[in-house]
Each structure stands twice: as C-alpha cells, then as structure tokens.
Amino acid sequence: MSIEGPGSVVFRNVRKAFGAFTAIHDLSLTIEPGTLVTLLGPSGCGKTTTLRMLAGLEHPTSGRILIGGRDVTMLPANERDVSMVFQSYALFPHMTALDNVAYGLESSGLKRKEARERAEDGLALVGLAGMGGRLPAELSGGQQQRVAVARALVLEPQVLLLDEPLSNLDARLRRRVRTEIRELQQRLGFTAVYVTHDQDEALAVSDRIIVMKDGHIAQEGAPRDLYEAPASAFIADFMGEANVVSCDILGVEGGDATIRVEALTHRVPGRDIRPGPAKLAVRPNAITLEPAKDGAFSGRITHAAYLGDHVEYEVKTAAGTLFVVDPAVERALAPATEVAIGFKGRGIAIISG
Structure with a gap:
C-alpha cells in the first residue's frame, strides 16, 4: 500500500x-x-x-x-x-x-x-x-x-x-x-x-x-x-521548563549579544536586538553550579532532589529562584550550600517577555 x-x-x-x-x-x-x-x-x-x-x-x-x-x-x-x-x-x-x-x-x-x-x-x-x-x-x-x-x-x-x-x-x-x-x-x-x-x-x-x-x-x-530560540516567555516555558530572569544587554557584535545577569556576563545569539534591559530564558540544564567564590553570580541551594540520573535543585539568587537540572549525581550538593552560578553555551535565549 x-x-x-x-x-x-x-x-x-x-x-x-x-x-x-x-x-x-x-x-x-x-x-x-x-x-x-x-x-x-x-x-x-x-x-x-x-x-x-x-x-x-x-x-x-x-x-x-x-x-x-x-x-x-x-x-x-x-x-x-x-x-x-x-x-x-x-x-x-x-x-x-x-x-x-x-x-x-x-x-x-x-x-x-x-x-x-x-x-x-x-x-x-x-x-x-x-x-x-x-x-x-x-x-x-x-x-x-x-x-x-x-x-x-x-x-x-x-x-x-x-x-x-x-x-x-x-x-x-x-x-x-x-x-x-x-x-x-x-x-x-x-x-x-x-x-x-x-x-x-x-x-x-x-x-x-x-x-x-x-x-x-x-x-x-x-x-x-x-x-x-523561543520568542517569548510563554514559548520558553511551554516548550520545556525555563527560568526567566532579567538581564542587561551590554552590546551586540557578529550576531551575538553580550548579556549580564547580576555579576555574570555571557554571550548568546543576538537576533537583531538592541542594548538595554531584556528578559532571558535559561533552560534548567543550561545552568552550572560550582563552589562559591568572590565576584561570582552566587546563590544558595534551598532544595535538592535525587532522581536517579540527575539531581534537581532550587537555588535562591538575587535574580530570583532558579530551577537547575544537574547530571552530576556523584557530587550531589546539599541544601544550604553556597554556589557560584554559570551558564552553558546552549539553552539560553533572549525573549520578548
């Protein structure tokens, strides 16, 4: 047939x-x-x-x-x-x-x-x-x-x-x-x-x-x-969970934008945007957690859940509470741990709001 x-x-x-x-x-x-x-x-x-x-x-x-x-x-x-x-x-x-x-x-x-x-x-x-x-x-x-x-x-x-x-x-x-x-x-x-x-x-x-x-x-x-590359907070959240945080776009060059969230600067696809305040959608698995250090974008773990092949965290920061998915189960972090927060190269997009 x-x-x-x-x-x-x-x-x-x-x-x-x-x-x-x-x-x-x-x-x-x-x-x-x-x-x-x-x-x-x-x-x-x-x-x-x-x-x-x-x-x-x-x-x-x-x-x-x-x-x-x-x-x-x-x-x-x-x-x-x-x-x-x-x-x-x-x-x-x-x-x-x-x-x-x-x-x-x-x-x-x-x-x-x-x-x-x-x-x-x-x-x-x-x-x-x-x-x-x-x-x-x-x-x-x-x-x-x-x-x-x-x-x-x-x-x-x-x-x-x-x-x-x-x-x-x-x-x-x-x-x-x-x-x-x-x-x-x-x-x-x-x-x-x-x-x-x-x-x-x-x-x-x-x-x-x-x-x-x-x-x-x-x-x-x-x-x-x-x-x-979700265009809005609705799409970012509906197409899988996303953290929506405020950021500042510091500049755009070569199709990429340099953004700042608190003490963290990062480059993301620019998509014809202008410098100034914006919203950022960050996937839970695009966030890294490292030992706390001076001058970093920092947070404090308020909840941790072991789910076999990954650990889910809630991290309280000055930019709001972040939901984080970390595959590093061998180094699971306990609640109340202070951490430095970073972003990976993918899973981060500037959105319209």
Missing part, C-alpha cells in the same frame, strides 16, 4: 466563533505535502478546533481552507480527502481488527474481497500482520492505536489527522508508538497534522510545530528552533 499524492494544507485568514466567543482569530498557515506538523498548546488554545475545521467537523465563520489546492471550506467531512485517528480510537468493539480496518473501504463501495485484502495490507503496514482476527478487547492499547492508524491509512488520504492519538497510553508505550508513527509517516510520505498538548511528543515526531495560544499562533518552526 502507498499513499498517492500527499496534499498540502492551507488556512487563509480563518476565524471561528461560537456565539460571542471567538475560538480562532485570523489564522493563516501552510503545511507542505509529505510533512508532519503538530498543533501544540494548552487546553483551550484552539488546536482541536483547528483540526476539526480541517476535518470538516466544524466550518469556519470566515476565511478559507484548502487541501491539495482545492477549496474545501464548506465541504462536509465525507467529501474531503482526509482520514482521522481519534483520541478514543473509536474502534467497533464487536468487530475484529480486520473488519475495523476494512469498514471504511467497504462503506466507500469497495468490494468485500478487495477491501479485506487492503485491510490485511494495512495491518501488516503497522506491524499487526496475522492479528486481524482479534477483537479490540483482545489487543493492547498500543495495538488498538495501530489498528486505528491502519484504518485511516488504507483510505489513502491526502492528509492524515491525529487528535491526541497517544493520550490513552502509558508513558513507556507512548514513547514507542510515537516512534512508530513518525517512522511510518516518513516511510510512506503522507501529510499528517498532529494535535497534542505534550511537548515531548511534539518535539519527537514533528517536522514543524505550531504553538497556539488563545486562538492565535504564538510561534512556529522546527522543533529545535522553538526549543533553543
């Missing part, structure tokens, strides 16, 4: 209102064919409403939606070349895995024999060959999830939509299945739009991440760009 002609997705100035409440404000975005793009954000940010409009389960109040260059703005769900994997999987409990996968094909008019052959190919594609005779209750959560993916893929859609597809799985199984989804998408080359509130999930599977807040796009880009 192959996916023929993965489609692009375009939102042009899309707005969605529910009565007096506007869920989506003037949304414009483009998703290139053959890419996996994740809509990420907290509950109520608009990501699921965006996905439902793409699926045809909701219609925009204004604006246009195009799939593969075709305007589908007001088309019903069954007239769009998309398939959806729901959070609950929505498998028929009285049907076998094979029957579940074949159901959409048969409903579209395909003869039973051909539908079942394609369904068997679909199950093999997701690693469930020979398991078509099992009922959903006889499958693990991860296997049920793969049946739902197979059922969507056999329809050979231009775009595959995934709505929180791993939320019902335990943490270890989520890691494995998200890898399987990503490998499958890359192997078959289909376009996928993936909705999640889980930052690690988004970082692991995406070509591009669109972070949403209050019905707007807060920032979009490659996973590494969003993590290492």
Whole structure:
C-alpha cells in the first residue's frame, strides 16, 4: 500500500466563533505535502478546533481552507480527502481488527474481497500482520492505536489527522508508538497534522510545530528552533521548563549579544536586538553550579532532589529562584550550600517577555 499524492494544507485568514466567543482569530498557515506538523498548546488554545475545521467537523465563520489546492471550506467531512485517528480510537468493539480496518473501504463501495485484502495490507503496514482476527478487547492499547492508524491509512488520504492519538497510553508505550508513527509517516510520505498538548511528543515526531495560544499562533518552526530560540516567555516555558530572569544587554557584535545577569556576563545569539534591559530564558540544564567564590553570580541551594540520573535543585539568587537540572549525581550538593552560578553555551535565549 502507498499513499498517492500527499496534499498540502492551507488556512487563509480563518476565524471561528461560537456565539460571542471567538475560538480562532485570523489564522493563516501552510503545511507542505509529505510533512508532519503538530498543533501544540494548552487546553483551550484552539488546536482541536483547528483540526476539526480541517476535518470538516466544524466550518469556519470566515476565511478559507484548502487541501491539495482545492477549496474545501464548506465541504462536509465525507467529501474531503482526509482520514482521522481519534483520541478514543473509536474502534467497533464487536468487530475484529480486520473488519475495523476494512469498514471504511467497504462503506466507500469497495468490494468485500478487495477491501479485506487492503485491510490485511494495512495491518501488516503497522506491524499487526496475522492479528486481524482479534477483537479490540483482545489487543493492547498500543495495538488498538495501530489498528486505528491502519484504518485511516488504507483510505489513502491526502492528509492524515491525529487528535491526541497517544493520550490513552502509558508513558513507556507512548514513547514507542510515537516512534512508530513518525517512522511510518516518513516511510510512506503522507501529510499528517498532529494535535497534542505534550511537548515531548511534539518535539519527537514533528517536522514543524505550531504553538497556539488563545486562538492565535504564538510561534512556529522546527522543533529545535522553538526549543533553543523561543520568542517569548510563554514559548520558553511551554516548550520545556525555563527560568526567566532579567538581564542587561551590554552590546551586540557578529550576531551575538553580550548579556549580564547580576555579576555574570555571557554571550548568546543576538537576533537583531538592541542594548538595554531584556528578559532571558535559561533552560534548567543550561545552568552550572560550582563552589562559591568572590565576584561570582552566587546563590544558595534551598532544595535538592535525587532522581536517579540527575539531581534537581532550587537555588535562591538575587535574580530570583532558579530551577537547575544537574547530571552530576556523584557530587550531589546539599541544601544550604553556597554556589557560584554559570551558564552553558546552549539553552539560553533572549525573549520578548
């Protein structure tokens, strides 16, 4: 089985209102064919409403939606070349895995024999060959999830939509299945739009991440760009924990800025900024703790927690309390220890506030 002609997705100035409440404000975005793009954000940010409009389960109040260059703005769900994997999987409990996968094909008019052959190919594609005779209750959560993916893929859609597809799985199984989804998408080359509130999930599977807040796009880009160069305090904190501290930009040269936090000076990417007061996002693992010394940016450990492969610290400083993650478990520091604080070369960015 192959996916023929993965489609692009375009939102042009899309707005969605529910009565007096506007869920989506003037949304414009483009998703290139053959890419996996994740809509990420907290509950109520608009990501699921965006996905439902793409699926045809909701219609925009204004604006246009195009799939593969075709305007589908007001088309019903069954007239769009998309398939959806729901959070609950929505498998028929009285049907076998094979029957579940074949159901959409048969409903579209395909003869039973051909539908079942394609369904068997679909199950093999997701690693469930020979398991078509099992009922959903006889499958693990991860296997049920793969049946739902197979059922969507056999329809050979231009775009595959995934709505929180791993939320019902335990943490270890989520890691494995998200890898399987990503490998499958890359192997078959289909376009996928993936909705999640889980930052690690988004970082692991995406070509591009669109972070949403209050019905707007807060920032979009490659996973590494969003993590290492957040544009705001919201993005910095949402894409993994970050310490936000005040700093002074002393000067900009060659694309880098020299910043000062208390007694510490450091160079970070400048990103077309000007000297003066600013905010700095510092990842917990970008902070170093050394023995206290005169003239250093200093702090005092108020809390320490050993977590096996790292130690978590809270350090009280003149710039505020810092959360620090240190892999040096062999030299764990005790509360009340005075320390000198430094920054590593990565994991630090100037933000807008």
